[in-house]
Amino acid sequence: MTHYFRLWLASVRYSLVRMMMFRFDFLLWSAVELAWMSVNLLLIEILYRHTDSIAGWNKYEMLLLVGTALLIQRLLMGFFWTNLFEIGRNVRSGQFDFYLTQPGQPLFMVSTRKLDPDGLANSLVALGVVYYAAHHLGLAITWEGLALYGALIALGLVVHYSLLLLMASLTFWIVKTEGIEGSYFTIAEFGRLPRAAFKSLVSNVVFVYALPTVIVSNVPASAVLGRLEWTQVAWLFALAAVWFAFAVTLFHRGIRRYTSASS
Numbered sequence: 001m002t003h004y005f006r007l008w009l010a011s012v013r014y015s016l017v018r019m020m021m022f023r024f025d026f027l028l029w030s031a032v033e034l035a036w037m038s039v040n041l042l043l044i045e046i047l048y049r050h051t052d053s054i055a056g057w058n059k060y061e062m063l064l065l066v067g068t069a070l071l072i073q074r075l076l077m078g079f080f081w082t083n084l085f086e087i088g089r090n091v092r093s094g095q096f097d098f099y100l101t102q103p104g105q106p107l108f109m110v111s112t113r114k115l116d117p118d119g120l121a122n123s124l125v126a127l128g129v130v131y132y133a134a135h136h137l138g139l140a141i142t143w144e145g146l147a148l149y150g151a152l153i154a155l156g157l158v159v160h161y162s163l164l165l166l167m168a169s170l171t172f173w174i175v176k177t178e179g180i181e182g183s184y185f186t187i188a189e190f191g192r193l194p195r196a197a198f199k200s201l202v203s204n205v206v207f208v209y210a211l212p213t214v215i216v217s218n219v220p221a222s223a224v225l226g227r228l229e230w231t232q233v234a235w236l237f238a239l240a241a242v243w244f245a246f247a248v249t250l251f252h253r254g255i256r257r258y259t260s261a262s263s
Contacts, residue, residue, distance in 0.1 A: 007104050008112050015115035030118040033077070037070055037125060040192065055196040060133045062194070064224060067129030069191040069217035072156045074126050076164070078119030079157075083111050084164050088171035096258060107251055111161075134224055148223050152233070155240045156216030162243035163187065163211075165251060172254030191217040212239045 019026045044066060048059040057065065087110060090096040102109045134141060164184055191213040198204050198214065208214050219236045222228045 004104060004108060007109070011112050012115055015117065018114075019117050026118055029116075030121050033074070033118060033122045034125060037074075037122060040066055040070065041129065055194040057194045057196075060136045061221075061225060064130055064133035064137070065194060065217060065221040066192045067126050067133060068153070068221045068224075069188075071123055071126035071130065072153060072160055072191070072217060073188055074119050074123035075153070075157050076119075076160045078116050078123060080111055080161055080164065081119065082114050082116050084161075084168040087168040091171050091258065092175070100255075106255060107248060111165075130224070137225070139224060139226070145224065148228075149220055152220035152223055152236065155236050156220060158240040158244055159212055159216045159236075160188070162240070162247040163213075165247040166243075169247065169251045169254045172257050187211055187213050190214050194218065212236075212243075215239065 041063070044059065044062055047054065048062070052058060054062060087096070090099070099106050099109045099113075131141075167184060190207045190211075193214065195208060195214055195218045198207055215232070215236055216239075219228070219232045222232065
């Protein structure tokens with residue numbers, strides 16, 4: 001573990017040095033992501049000018065839910081998005097050989113090569129939205145509650161990471177996967193909706209159970225709102241374990257299939 005922690009710190013240093021070299025790029029993408037988040041929050045403001053409740057959620061409860069969904073997504077973008085998105089390009093060019101020869105497990109090296117400070121910076125904005133909503137709802141914030149919320153966010157991050165890794169791993173069988181990987185954002189959009197909005201059997205099966213992007217944001221938000229059911233926590237933990245195991249298995253099967261571009 002010490003060895004891998006040192007490797008990760010080296011990646012962090014590399015990313016920070018790169019950010020300082022291209023400061024305008026960091027500021028530009030931070031502004032773009034912030035604008036995208038602002039559009040999502042503005043949409044809530046507009047909707048709640050015409051109604052007091054959506055699927056039983058008032059304005060600030062919805063803000064808390066959307067802030068939670070944005071927090072998970074910003075953490076994914078900050079830690080893993082660039083790394084996993086580049087798998088396809090590296091496999092096609094033969095640069096994937098570089099990861100296979102590094103002093104660490106290939107999946108770890110692939111996943112942690114770079115950090116995106118702009119995504120991590122905007123995760124603080126998302127966390128601020130959660131705090132703002134909780135404050136207006138008059139919710140008491142305790143250390144135990146923060147620990148539980150953080151653990152549930154981590155489980156949600158595992159699910160999102162696994163979904164993205166699954167899409168990226170298809171590059172070992174398909175020539176180009178950019179379109180498939182881009183569909184992640186379409187799937188993630190459903191995470192900003194209350195679970196109660198999915199009333200039909202089909203929508204529940206597809207978006208709550210089969211593609212669990214709804215539950216990964218609804219469960220942490222429910223914990224803050226005091227509506228958490230421990231069966232939901234067990235279900236989220238099981239989802240994270242199953243999807244992660246499936247994604248890692250597919251990735252390693254892809255590695256056994258991989259031959260470098262020079263072969």
